[in-house]
Amino acid sequence: MALKIIQPGLLTTIQDLGRPGYFHLGIPIGGAMDRMAMRTANLLVGNDEGAAGLEAVFMGPEIEFTADAVVAVTGADIPVLIDGEEQAGWTGLPIKAGQRLSFGYLSEGARAYIVVSGGIDTPPMLGSRSTYAIGALGGVDGRAIQAGDELPVGLSDTGKAGASVPTQLRRHLGSPTELRVMPGLYWHRITEKAQNSFFADEWKVAPEADRMGYRFRGGQPLEFVERQQPFGAGSDPSNIVDGCYPYGSIQVPGGTEPIVLHRDAVSGGGYFMIGTVISADMDLIGQLQPHKPVSFVKVDMATALQARADRAALMAGIRDHLA
Amino acid sequence: MTTKEIRSPLPGTFYRRPSPEEPPFIEDGGAVAEGAVVGLVEVMKTFHEVKADAGGTNARYLIENEQPVTAGDVILEVDG
Incomplete structure (x- = not known):
């Protein structure tokens, strides 16, 4: 067939x-x-x-x-x-x-x-x-x-x-869609004001968003803590010495438009990452249309692990329902 | 005479012109041939042509240039 x-x-x-x-x-x-x-x-x-x-x-x-x-x-x-x-x-x-x-x-x-x-x-x-x-x-x-x-x-x-x-066994996007984020290794590179505005601002899905990454715009540009760029890093303050990019990591080239790396992402490069969208929320990103509003919500590891367990329980509920 | 609606097949950003320096695909009040390109929708780093599935006259755009559209939005009305 x-x-x-x-x-x-x-x-x-x-x-x-x-x-x-x-x-x-x-x-x-x-x-x-x-x-x-x-x-x-x-x-x-x-x-x-x-x-x-x-x-x-x-x-x-x-x-x-x-x-x-x-x-x-x-x-x-x-x-x-x-x-x-x-x-x-x-x-x-x-x-x-x-x-x-x-x-x-x-x-x-x-x-x-x-x-x-x-x-x-x-x-x-x-x-x-x-x-x-x-x-x-x-x-x-x-x-x-x-x-x-x-x-x-x-x-x-x-x-x-x-x-x-x-429908009660399916996930729903909400508006704005809330994406939970754990701050990452380079969190210290932006100012406290930028750390706050990133989570307070509403962002919108940019039409360029695709399977490699979801780009967002509409929030305030991020200010960086001044430093002398280390050897091997590019000259822009959003550059780092090349590092590994995890699935879900959020890079912000030039400090302006966050990009969440998704299933077809590159695996490394020279942009700092503000943090990582938790694995439980990555499916939601795949359902976002261009121009839809999104807010990022700061969580800790315990919350992220609980969200993962909740998502696994929802999937188990679907398996039980269809068994 | 009836009003015919031409809809966007997909969500994205709508453009009335092929490029910023060129005239619009269809002028306000102009005629539209069936199959004619009436605009572009930008999504996932590419531009997709929206084609008229019905022809007519007295074209009226319901979506402004560079505005967001969703799938099924009426972009243009014509009298047919």
């Missing part, structure tokens, strides 16, 4: 849970920007949580199915259509050979996860089918899907239609 791509959407890519273990070599972890939505879509169609599906951003693709299957769409709020008739999101939907899956206009959120029973069966690269387009790795020849592609689907005898995840 295959998925025939009639219209690809904007930058629809094959993703799974990513390829951790190569970041020190400059190969990003990759994988779904909203991992909980991806895991849930897989569970809804009877797949392993790590099976590969499609991540569609801002616009849905149009896909013809060549065999009967179960399909689920999670993540962003976007009308799901089968042969033009609207269907429920976050639900295992039966679809027949020759039918077409398409989408209406996105309302809330940014990324929809489209998963079919059996999972997409393109060749894994370094342990993952995730597409890292800049590195031409994974997916279909290392790129986003195109019209005319026929994506192979694995065999499945577990596909069961009808399962659904209620």
